[in-house]
């Protein structure tokens with residue numbers, strides 16, 4: 762099962778490049794790490810590959826968890842890396858200052874979750890050994906997308922960004 766960024770027009774099947782068709786949304790209850798009582802309800806969109814030989818089901822990232830819903834990952838990474846500053850805000854395509862600050866706080870708060878997920882995965886899978894936010898951030902400009910893919914493709918999730926679900 763692969764994750765698919767939710768779009769009007771879904772990308773091709775990651776396995777066979779066939780056409781994906783939206784199927785349904787499924788509710789998943791996710792307990793917040795460390796907080797016994799806190800639960801999130803996630804609506805997870807599912808897509809079915811239309812190629813009969815493949816017919817795989819793929820899940821989409823839940824809208825409210827994904828920066829992509831409002832801004833693409835590159836934009837968020839740019840904010841994070843200080844390339845887009847509040848001075849750029851007259852440009853329409855940039856998020857407002859308050860939203861930018863929320864994203865940065867969200868990311869900062871999630872570094873332990875990101876690293877913790879990779880550490881747990883490394884116990885079962887050598888490919889995750891030594892992987893951290895820091896390492897990925899250093900290696901690729903598309904670090905946010907890479908991190909999200911790695912986490913969601915291996916059963917992990919990050920808490921919703923504050924203010925992103927509206």
Ligand SMILES: [Zn+2]
Pocket residue numbers: 774775776777778779810811812815816817
């Ligand atoms: Zn397929």
